[in-house]
Amino acid sequence: MKVWIFTFFLLTLGLGKADSITQARQELSPSLHIEHLGTPAIPRSFNNALFEQQIQAIDTIGKYGNADDVKLLIPYLDYPGPGAFFFSPGESGDEFEKTAWPAFGAIARIPHSTERLYAYALNKNNPIDYRLTVLSMLRYVAPDAFKNCINKIEAAESDNTKLGGYLRLIQDPKMQFSGIIHHEELDEWQQEIKMRNEHKASSNP
Numbered sequence: 001m002k003v004w005i006f007t008f009f010l011l012t013l014g015l016g017k018a019d020s021i022t023q024a025r026q027e028l029s030p031s032l033h034i035e036h037l038g039t040p041a042i043p044r045s046f047n048n049a050l051f052e053q054q055i056q057a058i059d060t061i062g063k064y065g066n067a068d069d070v071k072l073l074i075p076y077l078d079y080p081g082p083g084a085f086f087f088s089p090g091e092s093g094d095e096f097e098k099t100a101w102p103a104f105g106a107i108a109r110i111p112h113s114t115e116r117l118y119a120y121a122l123n124k125n126n127p128i129d130y131r132l133t134v135l136s137m138l139r140y141v142a143p144d145a146f147k148n149c150i151n152k153i154e155a156a157e158s159d160n161t162k163l164g165g166y167l168r169l170i171q172d173p174k175m176q177f178s179g180i181i182h183h184e185e186l187d188e189w190q191q192e193i194k195m196r197n198e199h200k201a202s203s204n205p
Contacts, residue, residue: 021064024057028072037078037179055079055102062106070116074130076103077137078179097140097177104137104177114142121149124157128166132181136170140177165190 034051058076061069081102098105107113120126121134138146150167157163166186169175 017064020060024060024065025069025072027054027057028061028076030075033075034079037080051079055081058102058106062102062109065106065110067110067112067116070107070110070113071120073103073107074120074134075180077101077107077133079103080179081105097137101177101179104140107137108141114138114145117142118145118149122152122156128163128183129180132166132170132183132186133179135167136175136177136181139170 032050032054034047034054037046037051054076058073058079061073079102081100098108107117117134117138121131121138123131135146135149138149150171154164154167166183169186169189170181
């Protein structure tokens with residue numbers, strides 16, 4: 001009798017987890033993603049109830065999900081956690097990123113997620129912003145895989161000079177993880193560097 005009760009308990013627990021993970025996946029569908037959360041400015045149409053619900057869904061997937069869920073979580077890497085925008089450079093690091101960016105922490109908890117991140121970054125059919133973001137995450141959770149992945153991309157896409165410039169920027173030690181990387185922002189950063197260098201050159205003939 002005790003064995004049957006214990007088996008029933010495990011079965012019920014398993015079904016409960018299955019229901020919660022299924023619901024979590026539905027709550028993180030691409031159409032429900034709240035745009036522009038990875039900046040200090042919260043959008044006017046911000047739905048706090050939906051945001052909190054999705055943060056819980058991200059946590060559930062981190063606990064009970066599998067490697068197939070990594071791709072689902074990547075667009076949500078721009079969802080900030082408490083204190084994401086209020087930290088000193090000394091606080092930056094693997095453990096800080098896991099709490100400051102919930103999807104970062106969830107992906108890091110999922111077994112074999114590093115392999116999925118690696119494959120995603122290499123796939124040139126994926127959006128460039130997400131590929132760069134995934135590379136940025138790899139830099140924290142798997143430094144060797146990050147370097148290897150960078151080398152492979154540079155070799156496979158050597159004709160893409162724009163991408164080459166982006167790869168150099170995200171390898172800068174000063175660049176901290178701050179949600180989704182938008183290539184337009186990297187374009188602006190490159191322009192600033194160019195102008196700064198030109199100014200230095202003109203000041204030191």
